Amino acid sequence: MAPKILQSFDLELDFLGEQDEQRAAIESSAQYFLKRFENSYTFIPIIRNMIAQEGLPQEFLFVAMVESEFIINAQSSKRASGIWQFMPNTAKSLGLEINDYIDERKDLIKSTRAALGYLKFLYEQTGQQWYLAVMAYNCGYGRLLKAIEQADGDTSLNTLLDEEKQYLPPETRNYIRKIVAMSLVFNDADFLKNNNLEYLLNRGATDTLATLKLKSGVPLGLVANSIGLSLNELKKYNMHFKYAFLPPGPADKEYNVYIPYEKLSLFRQNFDTNYKPNSAFILHKVQKGETLTSISRQYKTTINELKRVNGLKNSFLSINQKLVIPILKT
Structure with missing residues (x-):
């Protein structure tokens, strides 16, 4: 199994020896990671199915695991969001919609389709080497090119992961190691059997x-x-x-x-598929001096309705706060 997994990332067998530390760390936290798998029961088969349809290695499931631990609404301090941790500009460039009402980085299917398409693009850009595509996904294609240039054009993984030269950021150097280690651990029949989770090996790629x-x-x-x-x-x-x-x-x-x-x-x-909403909704940004009373009068609604729709516990408002306003259609 190990040679096949390494081959999925276009890696040589000698990389296996470097995985002992990462693999041990994952196995020591096995219950935590296994719990994440359990909690993501609904999502994992869908991602597997989409990966298969796109012709990518099944091990790329663990890119999502490392990025977000399969948490759909995961949010980073750098404003990356969703299961695939897209930054806003990257997400928009890939066709995902982000505005006051929707953030498709948290749409499981659309974000997964965007992520797999992006990985395939990076694969072509990096000379059809999956390990380079994965690292570019983490640090950015431009940053990877800079690292390769600093390494005098050497794209071998041993060179790019050199801890002394530090061509790549620490996060990216650990990123590829962690993804490969997770692939090894969660495809290890003995490990799963010892944790009474052999069924994970047989979980199908079906739509849930x-x-x-x-x-x-x-x-x-x-x-x-x-x-x-x-x-x-x-x-x-x-x-x-x-x-x-x-x-x-x-x-x-x-x-x-x-x-x-x-x-x-x-x-x-x-469900009535011909249903037409009897009200529309708009967003109102609270201005200085406005109150629920003045806003309710402006839109011909009630204070109680504004509180209900916006989940407000009291009448306190702050400047620039966004309120959802129901507008009755006539």
């Missing part, structure tokens, strides 16, 4: 979520009610929406809403 195409303004609560889920449970699969409704926009604009696959028949039975 169904994708609904719904129009702007639809409240997520209606979808939740139609399939017998709480709103909070539904939002766990749909963290790309910042509010409990689909973003406002043109009547023909559609958004992806994800539900457990086994709930699809209930949705088809209970």
